[in-house]
Every structure is written in structure tokens, then in C-alpha cells.
Amino acid sequence: MRSIKPRHLRRRAFPRYLSTSTSSIQPHITPITSLLIANRGEIALRINKTAKRLGIKTTTLYTEPDATSQHASCSPQSIGLGAANGYLDGERIVKLAKQHGIQALHPGYGFLSENSAFAKRCEQEGIVFVGPPAQAMADMGDKARSKEIMTKAGVPCVPGYHGSDQGEAELLNHAKEIKFPVLLKSVKGGGGKGMRIVMEESEFLQQLKSARAEARASFGAGGEVMLVEKYIIRPRHVEVQVFADKHGNCVALGERDCSVQRRHQKILEESPAPDLDDVTRLDLWGKARTAALAVGYVGAGTVEFILDKDTGDFYFMEMNTRLQVEHPVSEMVTGTDLVEWQFRVAAGETLPLTQKEILERIRERGAAIEARIYAENPEKGFIPDSGKLVHLKTPQTNEDIRIDAGFVQGDTVTEAYDGMIAKLIVRGKDRETAIRKMELALHNYEVVGLSTNIEFLKRLCRSPAFIEGDVETGFIEKWKEELFDPVIIQPEVYVQAALGVFASQPTNSIEPHGESLGFGSGGSERKFSFKSLDVRDPKEGETVEVSISQKGNNLFDARVIRKGIDPEVFENLVSSPVATSETTSLVTFFPRTRVETTVVQDPNNDNKITIFQHGAKTELSLAPPTWYEKALGLKEVAASVAAPMPCKILKNEVKEGDRVTKGTPLVVIESMKMETVIRSPQDGVIKRLAHKEGDKCKADTVLVVFEEDDATQ
Template sequence: MTGTVLVANRGEVAVRIVRACRDRGLRSVVVHTDVDAGALPTRVADAAVLVPSYLDVDAVVTAAWGAWAVHPGYGLLAEDAGFARAVTDAGLVFVGPPAEVVAAMGDKVRARALARRCEVPVLDGTDGPVEALDAAGAREAAARIGFPLLVKAAHGGGGRGMRVVTGPAELDGALTAAAREAAAAFGHGEVFLERYVARARHVEVQVLADHHGAVAVLGDRDCTVQRRHQKLLEEAPAPDLPDAVRAELHAASRRLAAEVGYRGAGTVEFLVDRDTGEPAFLEMNTRLQVEHGVTELVTGVDLVVAQLRIAAGEALGSVVGSVGDVEVRGHAIQARVAAEDPWEGFRPAPGRVTALALPAGPWVRCDLGVEAGDAVPGAYDSLLGKVHAWGPDRATAASRLGAALDDLAVTGVPTTAPYLRGVLRRPEHVAMAHDTGSVERDWAPDPAERPAVARPDTAERPDAAEPARGDRTVHLGTDRGPLTLRVPRHRDAAPGPAAAARPRDEGAASPRAEVAGDPVAPMDATVVDVVVTAGQDVDAGAVLVVLEAMKMELPVRAARAARVDAVHVAAGDRVTAGSALVAVTPP
């Protein structure tokens, strides 16, 4: 395992992979777009290559010219079978499972069938995409499954392309919205139907597999604290999970990984019904997980290094010292720090981190993709990074994480950190009595706990990131086409703006969607759908326009009953914060 690794990702995961490469004496090269010029990954890597898009397979593979391997991270192209195949076809090593495995498990309908074949319990649902049915067939399938049900993207993850349907009248709209979001996020608009478990725990099992058919289980995690089907807090091991259920999930995950010929790090996800205690297969993620850090803390295994060593052909026994169940010690909890405002419905909030102070301590770990002065662009995911804490037991880990979140200070953008501080103290969370719907159903942020607003003196557009001081651009001609590289300043050079200390609050709150007068865009965003037309009467709460920012859809609703006088935007338009979307008057 020598040479160069191309990191085909951005943000905190790119930084994490670069550090793992450095640990193993490997050279790292990251790709970046114009929006991410000068971002932290380009400053810590040995070199950076400009690409038109992180999803441009040809450009990313060309950027890997001369490398030993390509690490896809998570998100973006990480679960794109075509990308995995293009990497190997170019004579490079793909740090992940074979392309055919990525394809099989990336298609959730096909993955459900494979799980059944391995005697892994599966929720009732459609055996194929809804697109294969006519309207009557979709309604018949929904009636058979029963309500509530879930419309779910057949490809991708991260909670996108999912809609809960509580009755027949909502089905058509949910199918349209889920398909649209899935197509925008993953390039595939296929959706299927699945029984919705109203009160569920989200439990997942971490596996590692080598080229020789060996599979190890590195414990499990609980990811039940979620909003919009996306995780906020994760912990390992899953607390209060009956021994019989834990053993069943571990065995099922090992069977599935062996059946599909898995290789590298993967995660098998399950729902556990709070009312019946019965587990059911959710999906298998063929990549590193955002929450991998808590597993690392309780097992002592560096999962990114393990991925690299397995990709180099090493046997699992030499990588983790075990083939079977890896020993778990203590407890670890992770908080996802995202540029969102929980007091505004977790509205994404692009901007610029004007100051940053990180927590420290022997049991605390911070994996962030930004430093003070860095832009948080609206074009990508809202995740800034994660804060982890370890303890000999769950209560100690939670206490240490709470103290770490108290010490975390981010200025310039609001974050999820202050809300998650409160979640850790909630009695239901302490007692492990919550479910995946608790955040949106029961745990509304307390207005009294909302952090004070701190706005930067000068507004800055988040997409106007500038290269760090000392960066230079190099244009190269190769036998595979031209390359443009941005060579970052040396990592030991003087840092950017100092991380000024500040009171424990988060930065600028995002604008509200419901304001006096005409509805306006609450942030810089893209219009993905205009629901109303001029002359239409709408009720209070009716959706007028659907926006997308930071890979999330945000419906802008009527604050009161009104008549739509004019529509100022169309699908595909880019809008800035505060710009008028529609004109309304009282009906």
C-alpha cells in the first residue's frame, strides 16, 4: 500500500480520509469544485485538483491519474456503481466493494430481495418500483401494505426521497415529491412503497470483509435521534438492545455480507419496532458511514485505515485482529454539527464561519471540515462535522458530550449543536424511550433556549469562497487530457482568521419564510417546484413554492389565507434570501 490516494469527496469526510492517508504514509490528492476552492480539504491534502462537479465521473477518474487508489468517502459518488466500475476500469483500486455489489445493494428493492434470501426480516412493501405500476396498481399496493406507509427512493440515502403517507389522499402528492427529490439528489427518480413503523428504533451493524470471504462484525450503533429521516445523534453500542435481538442482527448482517461477496466497510441498517420489539431490514450502505467515529472509539479500529488495508489485499485477521465479533469497550456518542437552525424547522443556513472554538479533552474527538473564515456553501450538504465523546458507560459518555457541546462555539451560521445539548438531557433520551419521530413530534426546540443572534458586520455570499493565502493554480497537460491543480499552502503555514472566543451561542439565524407581505425566499436556494398559479385562492399553510438548498427541500407556505396575484419564479430559478416568490393579497 504505497503511492497516492485520490479523495473523491469534500468537507469533513475528505479531511478524515486525508488524515488516515497521512497516518499510513500515503500521499493524498483531493478533488474540489470552484465553490470549494480553498476549502479545508484542499489545505490539508498534498495536492488538490479542480473538477467541474463532484458527480462528474470522467473528470474525477481523470484527476486520479497516477494514483494507486480512489476513496469515495460517503455521499456524492460513494454508492455509484458506475463510478466504482470506471475506477477499476482505469486500472485503479476502488476503496470499497466491487461495482456489482454496490449496484445490488444500492437498489433498495433488489437489496430487500437479497435480504429475504438470507432470511433477514424485511418490512412489507412493493417488490419493484412504483413506476412499474399504473395509478390503480399503486393504490392497490398501498391498500395492501396499509397506512401509514413510506414512499422511499429506490437509490441513494440520507433520508432524501422519502415521504410518510398517512392516507390514500396523500399518496399521489407524496409519490411526485419523493420522485422529484430522489432524481435531484441521486439521478434516479424510482421510488417504492414500504410499511411505515410509526414508533421505531434505528439500529445498524458495522461489518468489515476482506478479499478472502472473511467477515467481521464491529458492534452496532443506535441512530434513533433523527429529523427528516436524517440522523442527528448516534451512539455505540446500541443501548438497551435485548441480547437476543443484538445477536440476531449481527448474524443477519454477517450472512448478508457473505451472500453478496462484500468487501471493505459496510453497514447493515435495521428498524426495531418499539411496540413489538421485532427488527426489520432497512438497507445496506456500501460505504463508510458518517457515524463511523463512535465505532472507532469503542473498538479501537481505524475504519478508514482498515478500508485502505483491505483494498490493498490484506487479510481481515491482520487488519482488525479478529474474524467474528470485535470486542467493544465502553460507550461513545456523536453529535452531528450541521449549519441548520433548529428553531426554524432545521432550516439550512449557508454562510461563513467567522469564528470557531473547538472543545478539547482526553475523551473528546472533533471531526470538522471547516475552520474559522471558511465558507459554508448552499450547494452542498449542511454538515460541518461531528463531535464525539467516549466514556466507560452511556451516562458518562453523554455527560462528556454535553460538556463538549457547551464548549463548542461557532459564529456566522446557526448550528444544530445547542439543540442537541438539550436532547442529551431529555428524560426520554436518558431512559432510551424515544423513537425516530421524537424530534419532529415531541422535541420542539424551547424558544427560551434559543441562542442569541450574532450577525457578521458584513454580509458575505457563501459561494464566494476564495483560495487560502499562498494557494497557486497549476495547469498540466497529460495523455488523458488537461488537469488544473490548486496547490494549497503548506499545512504548517500561518492559519486563517483567528478563532475568537465568544459566548456559547450560534451565529446568524436564517430568515423566516412567513413574514408580513409577500412570501420571500428564506435563504439562497433553487426553486424546484411552483405549486400555485396566479388567481388561485390558497388556505393558510398551503404550499406555494418548494425550494432546495444544502440538499434539502423546503416548502414555503402561505402564512394566512390569500389569493395569489402573481408568481415571480419558475422551477430551476436561483433565488437569493429575501427575494419575493409570489405576490398575495387577502382573498
């Protein structure tokens, strides 16, 4: 397909165009030469990349947890902000910009990007804020106020209550008038924080308290002010990327479907939206432009709509007054660089493309999909994770495959911030091709050191309902059985795991795993005991024994013994392992197939083995000898409940000596500003509470210990 170079790039280079243009329709152009990037992670790297290409000098900010991060070293100058909450210190950031003679500031997304007071301070100090005017941000940032403006402008809104009656009884009465189910959300909400679906009246007050607590933690004072809206049973989340300049022009750069979500947060975004007729599509674009113009908007923004699958009607939900995480999807289908557009518009230029030109590009360039690579565990309710990226391999990139990432191998994903590791964006001539490209790229994505959603994303790409475009915000729950169907680990995986561990261990070493069985000095035959760590595996927790016999140079026999199955024997396997300190690459010729495998041993957890084979990831534990239990006190650990992620203890719901039943709330924890209730996995008696409220814990730290007799029932 012919590559289209943006029209404005064909005319002249960016710095000269900014500083010397004499066009009568662009009389207020101010050249941008220095930029402060007031954000972190992949968006800071993304902004820096475009700024560098345009000859703009950049300065980045970092906090103590980010001191060794990629964004801290990507610019010629970087400035430390101290503690983890430093990115929220607007006054200090403005002062630093003035102190260092920086002309413009880009807020990225998150943190201060939608803070109207911060935007106003930049304006007051003569700093070019690369974003919308403070007033437009304030109007659209207040969800109640934005609904009033949209209604007046003729943009349809979801029925609901957006007023000042904030007492529990008053809000409950408004919910009754709207009729259940309803949606509670903070007026300052975003990213699913402070949002709850209330299906019936009896659970309203409990959900209200929970939503308010989470909103206060996420947005500070005022976050507890709530909206009550009608909850649409089968909604789609469709948003429109808009862009406006200072001369009254506004365009839509297509729509994105963001319906596949968990915890009201997006996982996959795609453009164009599937199963959407052209009449509805152009109507959405038109209403989005109307919404932006109604508040005098300037720059990049996203107008979000709820589309009712049952009626085809759509309603204004909110406007995100910033660049969105998923903006690369729109860039892929329009052939644009929206960060460059932001710089141009902030400098006073008119929009580079007309609405007609954008429509032509979208029709020519096909479809794009973005997958967010998160540090989280989908099989355990998508709980966040953190840790060091022990092993990281990414797909090859090209004009149709893009990766926006803030981490490289060896970096640590901290619990202090959002757990997004990267964004994988692909483009195809049509939606079906884009999905196939996405799945293939995910097959080549390898991460070890923390849990990720990569395997789950692969299953999404194979889902018949997703392939058909039958999406809605309840998609994951609707297709839960299919997306979390059982997995059977093939014997070849166990053989390759054993060969990988065998190759990584010196022949004369004494290891707690891999019991020697003789055959010469140090033994040439070893026996390994593995357990599956995949909760979807029906055999999870059962021991699988694998013996490896070395018969010659790169020649092996293997034997796999599993409960209830006859031993599986593999003879004369030709395998050529190449081992490093943590990773072993294997090419093994089985009787009817050649298998390429990567085996990774996590140095932070020597029991854990990760296998990448045939585009799939399998996690196993090396079962220690029985004498380890007594020596290391593993019996008590087995009779306990551990923290699923790094967290802070908010509340202990039980006390020592309590008898509890399975499902009883034990501890409330907080991680990444999200509250999670840890429930009892069994009936039993509480022997010990390991931590008090306010304590901070690492992942896998014991929280509650049961009486041992109860734990073995």
C-alpha cells in the same frame, strides 16, 4: 483507562507490512503508495489524515465552490473539477487518476461512493478502488434486488413490494395490500431523499409524485422507481458496522443506534445501542455478517435494520456499501481506525482483529455518541442554511472528544452541498457519562454567521426520554413540546449585549444604533433597542430598551426596560470588555455573580448580535430608529415573505392579485436538492411576485409582497 494499541500496529509499520509480508494466508498484497480522494469536506480531510500517517501520498479534488476549502489544500497536490457537479463526473475522475499515475482511489461517502459503474471503471483501469467489489455494490445498491438476496439468505425483511409494477394505480394497489401506513422510497434512495411516509390512502398519489420528483433530482434517471413497504409505527434505526476482507473473513464492529432523526436523516448516533439485550445485539451482528457474506462483500459497510419497539423484532432495511458518516462512533468504542482497515483490506491483507477481540474491546471501552453539527434552523423546521463562518470556536479535543470538520473560521458553507459543518464525537465509561460529556462539549461550541442545530442538540442531551434511552425515529415529533419549549431571556443577557456593542463603538462615532444621551463629548451614556430573534421566546419581536451609563474606568450602570415588567436596574457593574473588529469578550461582575460573555456582531448583518453566555447562544437584533423605515423601504419588507435559505424557485403557486388565506402555498423552492413549500403567514392579497421560476435567490431575499393594508391587519 489503559489505552490499547491495535494489535496490527504493534507488529510492524504499515508500508513495510504491505510490501514485504510473506504470510501464506496473504499471498496477494499490493502496496498502496498513492491515493486520489474523490470526495470533499471533512471526509476528505479524515482520509488524508490516516493516509499521511501511513506514508501514502494523497491528491484531493475540488470544484469551483470549494476552491478555497480546507480539503483543497490539505494534500500535496489538488486538482480542480470545475462546476459544482464535478464530483459526480466519474469518467473524468478516472482519467485524472490515470493521467497523474495514481494507484488507488478512495470515494469517501456520498457522490460516487455507492456507484457500482464507477467502481467497475476503476477496476477496469487498474485503479485500486478502496471499497467493495462493483457487483456487491450493485446488488446492495438496488433495494429491490437486495431484499431478494436477504430473504434467500435468511435475513428478515420488512413486508413490502419491491417489483417492476411502477404505475400509480399498481403501486396504490400494492400499498392497499400491505395496509396503511406505508413507506415510499426510491430504489436508489439514501439520506431520506425520495422518501415519504403515507398514513392513509387519500394522500398516496400526492406523496408518490413528490417522492419521485425529489428522487429524480437527487439520484438522476431511475431514481423514480419506488419501493412500497410497511411502515412500522414505533421503529428504531439500528445499524451494524461490518468489515470483510478478500479471504472470506467478516466481522461486526458493534451496532449504532441512529433513531434520533429529522427528515429521515440522522442527527445523533451512538454505540452501543441503548436498551438492547445481548441476545438481540448478537443476533443483529450475526444477521449483518450474513448479509455481507451473501453478496461477497469486501471492505467497510453498514447493514441497516428497523427494530420494532413494540415487538422487539428487527428487519433488514438496506446496506450502505461505503464508509458511513457516523463511523467515528464505532472507532471510539473499538479503538480502531476504519480508514486504515480499508487501506489494508484493499491491499489484500486479512482483517486486523477477530470477532472475539472486537467484542472484548467494546465491553472495555464504554459508550460513544456522535452529534452532527448542521447549518440549519431547527426552530423553523430544520430548514438548511448557508453562509460565512464569521465566528467559530470549538471544544478542546482529547482521546475522548473528537471533532471531524471540513471548515474553519472564515470559510463559507455553500448551498451547493450538504450543510454538515462538523461531527462532534465523545466517549465515556458508560452512556450516561458520554451524554454529559457531549452536552458539556456543545456548551463550548460557538458558531456565528449562519444558523446551526447546536442549541437543539444541547436540549436533546437534557431530554429525560433520551437520557433513559427511550428512542425511536419519531423521537423529535413525540417530544416536540419539550424540545422546543419556551425560552426566557434573562436581563443580564441584554446588559451584556449592550456593553458589548458599547465597547465596540468609538465614543465619537455616529451610529444608527446606540442613541447618545449626552454626558460629555460623544456621550458616555447610550441607549440600545433590542429584539429577540428566538421563535421560542414568547417576547419575540418586542422591543427591549437598555441604557448604559459609564461612571468610570470599567464601571457602569445599566437599565433594562421590558414591556409589562418594572425596569431592572444594575448599578456599579465592573466590566472589562476586550473588543476586536467583530467580537467582544466581557467579564462582568453583577451583584451576585460573575458572568463571562462573548458578543459577536455579524459584519454581513450589522443589525444582528449573537451572545454566548452560560453555555447558551442568544441571537438579538438591534432595532433601528423609526426614520430608517421610510429611508430604507422597510415597510414593504415587513409586508412580505422572504426566502428562508439560499434556493432556486421551482414554482410560483399564486399570481399577483390573488387573495390568500394563512397556510396557502405561495412558492415551491429547492435547496440542497430538497423541495420546500413556502406558505402564507397571513390572510391577504398578493401585490407582487419578486421572482420567476428558475431564479436563484439568496437567504432573506423577498419572494412575495402583500398589499400593505393586509399585512398590517
